[in-house]
Amino acid sequence: xxxxxxxxxxxxxxAARLDAPLSFWGGFDPVTGRIIDQAHPxxxxxxTGRVVVVGGSRGSSGTPGVLAESLRRAxxxxxxxxxxxxxxxxxxxxxxxxxxxxxxxIVLLDDASxxxxxxxxxxxxxxxxxxxxxxxxxxxP
Amino acid sequence: xxxxxxxxxREQRWLxxxxxxxxxxxxxxMVTAADVSDAxxxxxxxxxxxxxxxxxxxxxxxxxxxxxxxxxxxAVPTHTNASLIDCSTPELRAEHDHPVEVGGARRLMAxxxxxxxxxxxxxxxxxxxxxxxxxGAHVVGxxxxxxxxxxxxxxxxxxxYGDFIDVCAAMTGRVPLAGLHTDAGRRASHVFDLTxxxxxxxxxxxxxxxxxxxxxxEAGSAIPVVVGLDTATEDxxxxxxxxxxTSGAVEMFHVVxxxxxxxxxxxxxxxxxxxxxxxxxxxLVRSTxxxxxxxxxxxxxxxxxxxxxxxxxxxxxxRAALDGRPVDGRVQLLVTTSRAVLAEIAAHGxxxxxxxxxxxxxxxxxxxxxxxxxxVDGLVMTNSAKWAYYAPGILGVDVAFGSLPECVDAAxxxxxxxxx
Numbered sequence: 264x265x266x267x268x269x270x271x272x273x274x275x276x277x278a279a280r281l282d283a284p285l286s287f288w289g290g291f292d293p294v295t296g297r298i299i300d301q302a303h304p305x306x307x308x309x310x311t312g313r314v315v316v317v318g319g320s321r322g323s324s325g326t327p328g329v330l331a332e333s334l335r336r337a338x339x340x341x342x343x344x345x346x347x348x349x350x351x352x353x354x355x356x357x358x359x360x361x362x363x364x365x366x367x368x369i370v371l372l373d374d375a376s377x378x379x380x381x382x383x384x385x386x387x388x389x390x391x392x393x394x395x396x397x398x399x400x401x402x403x404p
Numbered sequence: 405x406x407x408x409x410x411x412x413x414r415e416q417r418w419l420x421x422x423x424x425x426x427x428x429x430x431x432x433x434m435v436t437a438a439d440v441s442d443a444x445x446x447x448x449x450x451x452x453x454x455x456x457x458x459x460x461x462x463x464x465x466x467x468x469x470x471x472x473x474x475x476x477x478x479a480v481p482t483h484t485n486a487s488l489i490d491c492s493t494p495e496l497r498a499e500h501d502h503p504v505e506v507g508g509a510r511r512l513m514a515x516x517x518x519x520x521x522x523x524x525x526x527x528x529x530x531x532x533x534x535x536x537x538x539x540g541a542h543v544v545g546x547x548x549x550x551x552x553x554x555x556x557x558x559x560x561x562x563x564x565y566g567d568f569i570d571v572c573a574a575m576t577g578r579v580p581l582a583g584l585h586t587d588a589g590r591r592a593s594h595v596f597d598l599t600x601x602x603x604x605x606x607x608x609x610x611x612x613x614x615x616x617x618x619x620x621x622e623a624g625s626a627i628p629v630v631v632g633l634d635t636a637t638e639d640x641x642x643x644x645x646x647x648x649x650t651s652g653a654v655e656m657f658h659v660v661x662x663x664x665x666x667x668x669x670x671x672x673x674x675x676x677x678x679x680x681x682x683x684x685x686x687x688l689v690r691s692t693x694x695x696x697x698x699x700x701x702x703x704x705x706x707x708x709x710x711x712x713x714x715x716x717x718x719x720x721x722x723r724a725a726l727d728g729r730p731v732d733g734r735v736q737l738l739v740t741t742s743r744a745v746l747a748e749i750a751a752h753g754x755x756x757x758x759x760x761x762x763x764x765x766x767x768x769x770x771x772x773x774x775x776x777x778x779x780v781d782g783l784v785m786t787n788s789a790k791w792a793y794y795a796p797g798i799l800g801v802d803v804a805f806g807s808l809p810e811c812v813d814a815a816x817x818x819x820x821x822x823x824x
Contacts, residue, residue: 269440289798293461301797322653324455324546328567332461350440351566357436358568361429362466 288325330355548649616647
């Protein structure tokens with residue numbers, strides 16, 4: 264399937280599906296790469312090197328800074344698949360690429376595609392916004 | 405994409421890098437922001453109040469240094485939000501205890517001054533004349549209470565702009581025409597009806613704080629309109645703005661008969677029947693207020709006032725409540741405010757008078773930020789719903805929420821009580 268590219272890039276990594284939007288400021292620790300919002304369903308989960316499937320960010324205007332800081336530290340996501348056009352996540356990815364050449368693609372999917380992707384254990388994103396499941400070697404025919 | 409954003413000659417020039425890498429990045433950010441928000445044009449802004457000047461890691465410094473090294477400058481008057489540190493009270497957060505954060509914040513303050521931002525360092529820009537954009541002006545706000553105050557109380561127009569976007573907008577002098585910049589985006593669609601509250605309940609100075617928390621909880625992404633609070637003062641509206649942006653994502657609200665775009669309920673809703681309605685009755689007010697306190701029995705260590713930064717009229721209220729009584733030696737009474745408001749009260753000699761009674765006036769920062777300010781531990785009392793909402797999670801303290809007179813009585817007696 265193919266979504267709308269909010270920030271271009273390629274990634275291929277295990278998926279982390281979040282069941283609620285996340286405020287990166289105050290809800291995610293850029294030092295450890297883990298969710299620290301005690302009220303979030305995936306609290307404690309690491310996002311480092313994952314393609315994170317999340318509706319979007321919420322809350323504070325500090326989200327772009329925290330996402331960019333995590334990408335600088337290499338504790339951040341490998342890519343993001345979102346369900347709402349999220350300007351704050353996009354701003355964080357843009358600055359991280361401009362300053363540090365860290366690429367974190369962001370793709371917006373419609374509701375049906377977003378729901379499908381949620382069950383994939385690994386996800387590949389390409390520059391044009393194509394999103395596909397990673398089929399492990401042992402499972403392929 | 406569907407977007408048909410047209411760039412003028414100057415915008416294309418910035419995007420090409422001909423005016424330097426800082427302007428290229430700024431324009432690239434604004435094009436991206438327009439694209440993501442499906443805007444097809446930009447609108448020029450007159451004013452910015454930025455939060456990227458708050459230290460939130462090395463990236464804050466790297467971004468600002470990149471702009472400075474590549475010829476970045478601001479196209480409009482640009483004011484800084486509160487910082488992590490008070491340069492005039494360095495012992496509040498000691499640099500040797502927190503070298504990375506405090507050192508980083510100090511360096512960041514210097515860079516933004518070099519970039520040409522005005523050193524306001526306040527979350528209540530509207531408390532000083534240069535921080536009050538005119539009605540109808542398109543502006544950039546970033547701190548949630550200031551965004552809501554600009555939109556709701558002053559009738560200026562801004563969305564809540566996150567890190568980096570605020571600065572890029574101030575550099576290019578424009579934002580995508582979307583959301584609260586448009587007439588349609590400012591229409592109220594959720595009524596909060598206070599007409600069932602008694603005169604006494606309406607006069608309680610904690611009501612605006614509690615009401616803000618209720619708006620944040622109930623409104624979702626709708627714009628609230630409050631009916632039945634036609635005596636609200638500007639300080640009351642400040643309290644609603646702060647609390648609504650704390651418990652939820654309220655970036656604008658109307659108060660019928662008070663705020664400039666709500667002369668009538670019909671004016672606020674543009675004649676469209678509101679989709680949501682919440683009756684704010686005594687029980688809802690009481691239960692919401694009760695949840696703002698985690699404890700009232702532990703020994704009191706501090707009273708924190710000024711979230712958002714105390715205004716001159718709030719200082720007048722503090723003087724009246726203190727009435728010459730000194731603060732108890734076991735308690736710190738900390739009041740956060742801006743340099744401009746301090747200058748205003750100093751002209752009346754109020755600062756010396758308050759200090760002689762044991763009040764500590766803190767500038768540029770807030771007492772709920774982490775790392776924890778010296779002495780802010782154990783049980784802390786505040787009159788700010790925003791402080792009460794955030795501090796238990798951020799600082800691990802217990803909070804007692806009460807009115808300004810109750811806070812002052814607690815600071816004087818060393819004990820939390822309730823004036824009834």
